Amino acid sequence: MEAAPPTYELATLRDPVAVVAPYIPSNCLSSSALVSRSWHEVFSAQLWGNPSSHSDVEDDRLYDALSTFVRNLRNVRIATRKRTHTLHLPHDEGNRYSFHSTEWLDDVLHLLPNLQSLVVRGLSYFDHASLMQVRLVDQPPFNLRLLDISNCANITPGALARLLPRCLSLFYLDLSYTLAAREWVVLDTLKHLIGLQVLKLRGLNLDNFHVFMHTHVLGRRIRSLDLSENNITDQYLRWLIDKCLPDLTNHSSNAQGRHADGSDSILGPNMLAISQGVHFETYIRRIFTSGFVARLAMEDRPDPGATHLYLSDNYITPVGICELLESGALHVVDVGGQSHYTDRHSTRRHVSSVWQTKSGKTVVTALRDDASENLKHLRVHYGVLIAPEQSIGVDDLVPVIKSNFAAPYDLINRKSGPCLGDPDDLLDTGAPPLPDDCLQPAMLPHLRTLVLTEFPAMSSDRTLIDRLIDYISNCAIQAAHAHAQAKLDWTSPPGRAGQTGTLRHSAERVFALERIVLELSKDVPAGNHSEARSSAQGAKLSMTEDADSEVLWSAAAGDFSFFDGESRAADDEPNDNSLGLSPSRDESQATYARVQSQVQVVDNIAVLSAFRKDRRLVHQQNAASDDHHAYTEGYWPGVVQIVRSAFSVHAGEAADYHSSRSRYA
Structure with missing residues (x-):
C-alpha cells in the first residue's frame, strides 16, 4: 500500500455517497453539499480539495474563481480550509488574476494548513515581492509535499533560498527554467530537504561547477533526477556515477542473479513496478493532487539513489554514456537529443550514427552487457539501430560517423513461421549471427519502452526503414517465444478466467517490450552537398517548412x-x-x-505504416482460418508511435495537475 492502512470502521462501513462523490459534476457539488450534514462533509471535501479542477484552463472564469478563493481565505472557517490539499494557479497570459496585494502567497501558505501540493508554473505573481512577504519567523514548517515553481522569471535567488528550507517535507520539487534556481545559494538549500526524491532542474544552464557541488549536496537521496537542456559534460557524469547513483557493490544478489537492494521487502509488487517504471513521476503527481497522503511506502527506503536519469540535450559524449550505462543501476535513461557535444577543442559536431569509444565499446554493447538487467525505459538516438560496416579507431570524444550502412539481416525464415510447440524453434531461424554493435530486442529483455530520437521521416534509401522493419520482425519472434515460454510455466492456472492475464504477466518476464516511439526529426534528408549543408545549419527554404517543399526547394x-x-x-x-x-x-x-532524380526520397513513415497494416491483416486472416496458428511472420502486437519533435515539455504533466470535472460528467 502507498499509505497507512485504513481503520476498521473505514474498511468495513462503506458510505455510497462517498464512493459516488468523485464522479459528481462540478456544477452539482454546491447543491449536493446543502442536502444534509453528512452530505456536506462529503461534498465540501470535493469542493475545497482541488479548487482549480472544477473548470477548464481555457475558461476565463477559472481565474476569477481562483482570485476570489485566495482573497476570501481569511473569512473561511479553519475546518473548511483544512480540506484543501492542492492549489494549482495556471499560467496567466496578462493580468487575469486579481489578488490585490503581494500577501496572497502568505495567506495561501498559512491559511491552508494542510496544503500538500502547490503548482505555480509560469505564474507572474509568484515573484520576489510575494516571497518576501511570507512570514517565516516563529512559524512551523510548511506541509508541502509537491512544489512546482518552474518557469517563474520574476523571483530572485535570495527570496527562493529563503522559502525552500521551510519546506522540509518536500518529496517532489520542480525548478525547471527558473533561472534564479541555478545560483549556489539556492542549490545549497536542497541539503535541508531530507525527504526529497524527485528533482527537476531542466533548462537552468548549469555547468560542471554547479553540478559538481550539487552532487555533494544531494548524495544518494534523489530517485529521479532531470538535468536535461544544460551544459553538462562527461566530467560531471563521473561524479554523478560515484555520488548519486545506487551503489550495487554492497548489495547481495538473489537466486535469479538480480541485485537485491532491500526495496522488495518494503514495497509490494505493484508499487515496485511503479517506482521502477517511466510513469513514476506521473504517479507521484497524480497521488499528491488527488487526495491527502500520509506517507508513501517508498519513503522508508534509505538512500535509494538515482534510478531515473534524464540527460537529453547536454554536451555528453559516447564515452560518458557508456560509463553511465556501465553502472547497471538505472531503470529509466534519457540520453536522446545528444546532437551536439564538445571535443578537446570545444567545438560542436553532429552525431548521426552508432557511437563508439577508443576502446571499441559502443553504446549498444554497454546496453547489452551492463544495463540490460534493470533498464525499463530508454530514450536514445536512432543510430543505435544501424550497424557500421567496420570499427574505426578514433579518439575518446569523437563518435564513428558513417555514411554507408550494412544491409539488414534476414532475421526470420521467409518460407514458414516457426512452430510454437517448442520455444527453441523460435531461436533457430537459420539467419546469420547478428553483429555486436547493432541493437537487437533480445539484448534488453526487461525494456518496456524504446524511444528513438531524431528519426528522419524521409531518407535517400531504404536502409534505415528496412533495419527498423527487421527490428520489429525480431520483436515478433521474441514476443512469440515469450508467449510459448509462458504456456510452459507451471504457475499458470489452467482453465480460469485470469489465465490470459497470468500468461501475459509471465511472458513479460521473458520479453517485456510494449512500445516503440519514433520522434521525428525536422532535418531534410541530404541528397547533395548543398542540401546537407543547409540541413546542418538548420536553414529553411520554403515558407511552409514542409518536408516535401524543403526537398523540392533544395533540389532546385x-x-x-x-x-x-x-x-x-x-x-x-x-x-x-x-x-x-x-x-x-x-x-x-x-x-x-x-x-x-535528385528528389527521389523514401517516405519512411509510409513504408512502416504499410508494413504494419499488411502484417496485421495477415495475422487476422491466420487467426480466422486456424485458431492454433498464433504466430504470424513480422506481426508484433506492440505499439509503434510516431511523435513530432516539437511538443511542450510539460504537456503530460498539465493533465495530472489540472483534471477538469467536465471530462467525467
Whole structure:
C-alpha cells in the first residue's frame, strides 16, 4: 500500500455517497453539499480539495474563481480550509488574476494548513515581492509535499533560498527554467530537504561547477533526477556515477542473479513496478493532487539513489554514456537529443550514427552487457539501430560517423513461421549471427519502452526503414517465444478466467517490450552537398517548412537554367542558350528529369505504416482460418508511435495537475 492502512470502521462501513462523490459534476457539488450534514462533509471535501479542477484552463472564469478563493481565505472557517490539499494557479497570459496585494502567497501558505501540493508554473505573481512577504519567523514548517515553481522569471535567488528550507517535507520539487534556481545559494538549500526524491532542474544552464557541488549536496537521496537542456559534460557524469547513483557493490544478489537492494521487502509488487517504471513521476503527481497522503511506502527506503536519469540535450559524449550505462543501476535513461557535444577543442559536431569509444565499446554493447538487467525505459538516438560496416579507431570524444550502412539481416525464415510447440524453434531461424554493435530486442529483455530520437521521416534509401522493419520482425519472434515460454510455466492456472492475464504477466518476464516511439526529426534528408549543408545549419527554404517543399526547394537550389543570363550550377554544360535565348523543349525536359532524380526520397513513415497494416491483416486472416496458428511472420502486437519533435515539455504533466470535472460528467 502507498499509505497507512485504513481503520476498521473505514474498511468495513462503506458510505455510497462517498464512493459516488468523485464522479459528481462540478456544477452539482454546491447543491449536493446543502442536502444534509453528512452530505456536506462529503461534498465540501470535493469542493475545497482541488479548487482549480472544477473548470477548464481555457475558461476565463477559472481565474476569477481562483482570485476570489485566495482573497476570501481569511473569512473561511479553519475546518473548511483544512480540506484543501492542492492549489494549482495556471499560467496567466496578462493580468487575469486579481489578488490585490503581494500577501496572497502568505495567506495561501498559512491559511491552508494542510496544503500538500502547490503548482505555480509560469505564474507572474509568484515573484520576489510575494516571497518576501511570507512570514517565516516563529512559524512551523510548511506541509508541502509537491512544489512546482518552474518557469517563474520574476523571483530572485535570495527570496527562493529563503522559502525552500521551510519546506522540509518536500518529496517532489520542480525548478525547471527558473533561472534564479541555478545560483549556489539556492542549490545549497536542497541539503535541508531530507525527504526529497524527485528533482527537476531542466533548462537552468548549469555547468560542471554547479553540478559538481550539487552532487555533494544531494548524495544518494534523489530517485529521479532531470538535468536535461544544460551544459553538462562527461566530467560531471563521473561524479554523478560515484555520488548519486545506487551503489550495487554492497548489495547481495538473489537466486535469479538480480541485485537485491532491500526495496522488495518494503514495497509490494505493484508499487515496485511503479517506482521502477517511466510513469513514476506521473504517479507521484497524480497521488499528491488527488487526495491527502500520509506517507508513501517508498519513503522508508534509505538512500535509494538515482534510478531515473534524464540527460537529453547536454554536451555528453559516447564515452560518458557508456560509463553511465556501465553502472547497471538505472531503470529509466534519457540520453536522446545528444546532437551536439564538445571535443578537446570545444567545438560542436553532429552525431548521426552508432557511437563508439577508443576502446571499441559502443553504446549498444554497454546496453547489452551492463544495463540490460534493470533498464525499463530508454530514450536514445536512432543510430543505435544501424550497424557500421567496420570499427574505426578514433579518439575518446569523437563518435564513428558513417555514411554507408550494412544491409539488414534476414532475421526470420521467409518460407514458414516457426512452430510454437517448442520455444527453441523460435531461436533457430537459420539467419546469420547478428553483429555486436547493432541493437537487437533480445539484448534488453526487461525494456518496456524504446524511444528513438531524431528519426528522419524521409531518407535517400531504404536502409534505415528496412533495419527498423527487421527490428520489429525480431520483436515478433521474441514476443512469440515469450508467449510459448509462458504456456510452459507451471504457475499458470489452467482453465480460469485470469489465465490470459497470468500468461501475459509471465511472458513479460521473458520479453517485456510494449512500445516503440519514433520522434521525428525536422532535418531534410541530404541528397547533395548543398542540401546537407543547409540541413546542418538548420536553414529553411520554403515558407511552409514542409518536408516535401524543403526537398523540392533544395533540389532546385543550384538550377538557374530557367532564367536568362543567370549562372548555372557547376555541373551544367555550356550551350547556346547562355546568350539570352530561352531553353529548348529537350533541355527543359532534361532539367526536369535531373530535378526529379535528385528528389527521389523514401517516405519512411509510409513504408512502416504499410508494413504494419499488411502484417496485421495477415495475422487476422491466420487467426480466422486456424485458431492454433498464433504466430504470424513480422506481426508484433506492440505499439509503434510516431511523435513530432516539437511538443511542450510539460504537456503530460498539465493533465495530472489540472483534471477538469467536465471530462467525467
